[in-house]
Amino acid sequence: MGTNRADANTRALVGLRVAVGVLFLIFAQYKVFGTQFALGGGFQYWIDSFLKEGAYPFMVPVLKGFVLEHATAIAFFAAYGELAIGLALVFGVLVRAASVGGLIYMLTLLFAANYPGHNAPLWQYFGASLEHLVLAMCFATFALADSEAMLSLPRWLRHRG
Numbered sequence: 661m662g663t664n665r666a667d668a669n670t671r672a673l674v675g676l677r678v679a680v681g682v683l684f685l686i687f688a689q690y691k692v693f694g695t696q697f698a699l700g701g702g703f704q705y706w707i708d709s710f711l712k713e714g715a716y717p718f719m720v721p722v723l724k725g726f727v728l729e730h731a732t733a734i735a736f737f738a739a740y741g742e743l744a745i746g747l748a749l750v751f752g753v754l755v756r757a758a759s760v761g762g763l764i765y766m767l768t769l770l771f772a773a774n775y776p777g778h779n780a781p782l783w784q785y786f787g788a789s790l791e792h793l794v795l796a797m798c799f800a801t802f803a804l805a806d807s808e809a810m811l812s813l814p815r816w817l818r819h820r821g
Contacts, residue, residue, distance in 0.1 A: 673801070674752075674811045680798050681749025684742050684762075691739035703735035704728065707772075714788070716775040723772060741765060749802070752812020759802035766796035 691697040707723055715723055727734055741761065748758030770792035776784040786793065801807075808815060 670806075670809050673805055673807060674809070676798060677749050677752070677755065677802055677807050678811065680762075680795065680802075681746045681751075684746030684749065686746075688739060688742035688746055691735075692743050698732060698735035698739055703738070704731050707731065710773045714773050714775045716771045717778075719771045719775075738765075752808045753814060755807040755812070756803050759799040759807070763796055763799035763803060766792045766799060770796065 691702075696702045707727055711720060711723055742765075745758045745762045745765070748754050770789045774789040774792060776788040780788075
């Protein structure tokens with residue numbers, strides 16, 4: 661019975677890994693294959709909206725003084741980073757490294773976009789950050805677990821050869 665439960669847990673983890681990977685491929689495809697995000701002002705639009713609506717105070721100088729000054733390069737980095745994370749998770753390749761990168765990315769977005777305000781009660785900090793915090797927790801889980809145990813290209817290649 662213990663093995664069946666372990667197999668079920670592994671399947672659930674792999675299902676979540678692949679689902680998050682597919683989400684990242686969806687996020688990446690319009691950024692990588694289109695020009696609006698990186699070259700057409702889409703990235704700058706999002707940074708400006710973060711600054712107007714919800715950046716944590718310690719992130720404001722970073723967003724204004726570094727991110728906006730290097731917006732095009734960072735936009736390409738974000739787009740291809742999302743693509744790399746998505747591919748890694750879907751194919752089960754370098755999942756731990758991709759998950760650490762994804763965790764850092766989600767925490768960066770959380771602090772750039774989800775500040776509920778200075779006088780907000782503690783619970784509102786968590787409520788405001790759900791869109792990024794849930795994915796950050798997924799990435800932390802993928803980084804700590806054996807997320808390549810099933811449906812991974814490296815394992816398939818090892819067993820095939």
